[in-house]
Amino acid sequence: GAVVSQHPSRVICKSGTSVKIECRSLDFQATTMFWYRQFPKQSLMLMATSNEGSKATYEQGVEKDKFLINHASLTLSTLTVTSAHPEDSSFYICSASNRDTRSYRGRFFGPGTRLTVL
Amino acid sequence: DQQVKQNSPSLSVQEGRISILNCDYTNSMFDYFLWYKKYPAEGPTFLISISSIKDKNEDGRFTVFLNKSAKHLSLHIVPSQPGDSAVYFCAASENYGGSQGNLIFGKGTKLSVKP
Numbered sequence: 448g449a450v451v452s453q454h455p456s457r458v459i460c461k462s463g464t465s466v467k468i469e470c471r472s473l474d475f476q477a478t479t480m481f482w483y484r485q486f487p488k489q490s491l492m493l494m495a496t497s498n499e500g501s502k503a504t505y506e507q508g509v510e511k512d513k514f515l516i517n518h519a520s521l522t523l524s525t526l527t528v529t530s531a532h533p534e535d536s537s538f539y540i541c542s543a544s545n546r547d548t549r550s551y552r553g554r555f556f557g558p559g560t561r562l563t564v565l
Numbered sequence: 566d567q568q569v570k571q572n573s574p575s576l577s578v579q580e581g582r583i584s585i586l587n588c589d590y591t592n593s594m595f596d597y598f599l600w601y602k603k604y605p606a607e608g609p610t611f612l613i614s615i616s617s618i619k620d621k622n623e624d625g626r627f628t629v630f631l632n633k634s635a636k637h638l639s640l641h642i643v644p645s646q647p648g649d650s651a652v653y654f655c656a657a658s659e660n661y662g663g664s665q666g667n668l669i670f671g672k673g674t675k676l677s678v679k680p
Contacts, residue, residue, distance in 0.1 A: 558606055
């Protein structure tokens, strides 16, 4: 299957700093990127959906000014957690797909980024 | 309120036996269901799916059963192998959106297959 990478895999930062997480599709054009968050013992929750070249669509309850998403190319999307606080500590995972692929088989997930805010 | 529920956080099975992972849902608008498998340090990978118009879908050792009236689905793995040890996520979607649609995930069940 296709490969989606995330960088960094793990990050620890101080409260108040901003953290950028990269999601790359390595062998296909990702017209759509999904960003999920998973708190301990909880399910993956969709935060936002972004289409290449467009503004991201955020799910209810997700602050768009806090979680900045950029999807400027067909292979890269970034999630920036601005002014991170301990409650933002979570597992962030991206998923990429190409709109020409009709099946869910065409959606691929990255390995995730563990964010810990001290 | 959790729309997709996997009530067993873990399951341990002997190699060669059947593994049954369960999933319940509350939203009657869901019409497509998927199972994903996740190894440590890797992203979830698609395993098998089923449309609401079917009650069974089989792919090799993996079979998914759907009981719409009970809003319940299950994943059967027969025979179980140590390489099947992973976290399994159940996911559901409304109005099948293909690769672009939103997926609602359960919390996952960690399967351990003992040699």
